[in-house]
Amino acid sequence: MTDRPDPMKGKRRSSQWWGKTDKDGWAHRSWMKNQGFPAHLFDGRPVIGIANTFSEFNPCNAHFRKLAEHVKRGVYEAGGFPVEFPVFSNSESQLRPTAMLYRNLASMDVEEAIRGLPMDGVVLLVGCDKTTPALLMGAASCDLPTICVSGGPMLNGYYKNEKIGSGTHIWKFSEAVRGGQMSIEDFMSAEADNSRSAGHCMTMGTASTMASMAESLGMTLPGNAAIPAVDSRRYVLAHMSGMRAVEMVIEDLRLSKILTKQAFENAIVTNGAIGGSTNAVVHLLAIAGRVGVELDLNDWDRLGRDVPCLLNLMPSGEHLMEDFFYAGGLPAILREIGDFLNKDAVTANGKSIWENVKDAPCWNRDVVFELKKPFKPNGGIAVLRGNLFPDGAVLKPSAASPELMVHRGRAVVFEDIEDYKAKIDDESLDIDETCIMVLKNCGPKGYPGMAEVGNMGLPPKVLRKGITDMIRVSDARMSGTAYGTVILHGAPEAAAGGPLAYVQNGDMIEVDVPNRRLHLDVSDEEMARRRAAGTAFVNPYDRGYSKLYVETVNQADKGADLDFLVGKSGTPVLRESH
Ligand code: FES
Numbered sequence: 001m002t003d004r005p006d007p008m009k010g011k012r013r014s015s016q017w018w019g020k021t022d023k024d025g026w027a028h029r030s031w032m033k034n035q036g037f038p039a040h041l042f043d044g045r046p047v048i049g050i051a052n053t054f055s056e057f058n059p060c061n062a063h064f065r066k067l068a069e070h071v072k073r074g075v076y077e078a079g080g081f082p083v084e085f086p087v088f089s090n091s092e093s094q095l096r097p098t099a100m101l102y103r104n105l106a107s108m109d110v111e112e113a114i115r116g117l118p119m120d121g122v123v124l125l126v127g128c129d130k131t132t133p134a135l136l137m138g139a140a141s142c143d144l145p146t147i148c149v150s151g152g153p154m155l156n157g158y159y160k161n162e163k164i165g166s167g168t169h170i171w172k173f174s175e176a177v178r179g180g181q182m183s184i185e186d187f188m189s190a191e192a193d194n195s196r197s198a199g200h201c202m203t204m205g206t207a208s209t210m211a212s213m214a215e216s217l218g219m220t221l222p223g224n225a226a227i228p229a230v231d232s233r234r235y236v237l238a239h240m241s242g243m244r245a246v247e248m249v250i251e252d253l254r255l256s257k258i259l260t261k262q263a264f265e266n267a268i269v270t271n272g273a274i275g276g277s278t279n280a281v282v283h284l285l286a287i288a289g290r291v292g293v294e295l296d297l298n299d300w301d302r303l304g305r306d307v308p309c310l311l312n313l314m315p316s317g318e319h320l321m322e323d324f325f326y327a328g329g330l331p332a333i334l335r336e337i338g339d340f341l342n343k344d345a346v347t348a349n350g351k352s353i354w355e356n357v358k359d360a361p362c363w364n365r366d367v368v369f370e371l372k373k374p375f376k377p378n379g380g381i382a383v384l385r386g387n388l389f390p391d392g393a394v395l396k397p398s399a400a401s402p403e404l405m406v407h408r409g410r411a412v413v414f415e416d417i418e419d420y421k422a423k424i425d426d427e428s429l430d431i432d433e434t435c436i437m438v439l440k441n442c443g444p445k446g447y448p449g450m451a452e453v454g455n456m457g458l459p460p461k462v463l464r465k466g467i468t469d470m471i472r473v474s475d476a477r478m479s480g481t482a483y484g485t486v487i488l489h490g491a492p493e494a495a496a497g498g499p500l501a502y503v504q505n506g507d508m509i510e511v512d513v514p515n516r517r518l519h520l521d522v523s524d525e526e527m528a529r530r531r532a533a534g535t536a537f538v539n540p541y542d543r544g545y546s547k548l549y550v551e552t553v554n555q556a557d558k559g560a561d562l563d564f565l566v567g568k569s570g571t572p573v574l575r576e577s578h
């Protein structure tokens with residue numbers, strides 16, 4: 001039991017369901033008792049909802065039944081009543097057309113469940129890429145005391161005694177097959193070597209990035225991000241998080257006290273220091289929108305500019321999350337970047353972020369580099385602007401080629417991803433390594449869901465020369481496990497009538513990353529003529545969630561949330577159900 005006095009016992013949210021002696025209270029308790037819960041659990045103690053994204057269709061979260069059991073142990077130990085509930089599990093590896101399309105749907109599921117059910121605090125069980133932002137968004141709209149527990153990364157992949165990383169080696173191996181350097185038999189056999197244990201992608205892809213974002217936002221206990229899914233310490237952390245959730249309810253440590261502007265600034269700086277995924281940009285913007293914090297793309301560029309990358313993990317480096325855990329995990333990084341942090345930002349354990357990490361050890365300087373001797377000089381996200389994307393586009397310098405940071409090239413245009421797939425292997429395609437590949441109609445409305453297709457593979461005739469990078473420009477996202485000089489999240493997107501829709505083969509494009517400039521060398525008059533001659537995008541859906549999504553989704557620079565979900569609405573106790 002927690003030793004804290006609980007003056008609110010019996011007087012909080014859940015008591016308005018289970019603390020009543022009328023017919024409604026009787027009904028709320030009686031039906032719960034069919035699960036074997038004894039009467040004393042309904043005595044007004046803190047009720048902790050455990051939002052579980054378990055699904056066998058989401059392999060990254062398939063071990064979450066066990067994870068939830070350990071959270072429950074902690075909740076019981078601290079004197080709370082844990083109640084687990086399922087929420088939509090958007091699986092990055094299985095769900096079409098893209099898990100991102102359903103991030104906002106999952107967030108609505110979480111929000112409405114938290115608000116409509118008798119809980120006083122929440123534990124969010126998250127893992128695969130989109131489950132972390134979705135659950136944080138939903139919980140942020142409600143603002144109960146909330147703590148996150150990530151499921152943890154898979155163990156390192158090994159292929160022929162070499163480390164291989166989720167996602168990163170799909171891109172590497174598939175390009176090697178297309179360039180004639182790897183057999184299809186070897187390609188197929190590497191599949192099983194990649195995924196050896198429970199857990200999410202073990203590169204610094206979007207899942208590991210978002211676990212690190214949750215930790216640097218203060219939404220988890222220290223050390224959450226890196227512990228492998230199958231390590232006993234992961235289950236200790238789940239247990240301790242369950243205990244802590246009860247105390248957070250007693251302390252009334254609500255999510256909005258943790259998710260402040262300071263916390264988001266800390267997360268942006270952390271993203272730079274870990275070489276994190278570009279996907280964190282849209283997700284943090286969306287989470288901030290839900291809790292009412294003003295955050296925009298300029299914050300990403302401003303705060304990330306001077307942050308070096310300290311972490312030697314794929315896709316930017318050579319190691320994997322298991323190595324990161326042994327090296328000290330995220331606290332070792334946060335300690336190094338202390339001068340960049342808002343040190344007073346409060347975290348889920350009630351202490352400031354700096355109190356948590358100021359003495360954090362590092363056990364391997366080949367994994368976690370020192371600030372004075374960084375792994376790569378530029379860790380942040382560069383935000384490019386110009387006439388092609390007036391509302392901005394993003395690039396991850398640590399994953400890009402230095403020699404392409406200033407470049408003028410001829411556009412080779414693909415109208416959509418199917419057009420790209422149909423043309424890219426055609427030897428007669430008029431393209432060489434100096435060209436800029438341009439992909440349209442893959443943004444939030446256009447795909448729909450802003451799929452991870454921005455890192456288009458190179459044409460075979462370029463790959464055969466041993467060249468592995470070209471500039472690519474789109475309104476899409478890319479996997480956090482991908483790499484290359486890839487300009488993403490262009491806003492407004494083609495399907496929203498952005499200038500991208502009117503780029504043609506042969507147009508010249510100028511990229512100048514040091515000056516944050518992306519320029520389409522076509523006159524305003526010519527663009528106006530093309531726009532007048534063009535046809536407007538029409539929503540292809542006439543029903544269902546996809547129709548609603550395409551009609552209401554915001555552009556990438558606003559986090560691609562549905563417009564009517566932005567803003568916090570709290571957790572009023574809703575009217576009785578009978
Ligand atoms: Fe789930 Fe990568 S597919 S984290």
Ligand code: MG
Binds near residue numbers: 129206479480
């Ligand atoms: Mg992904």
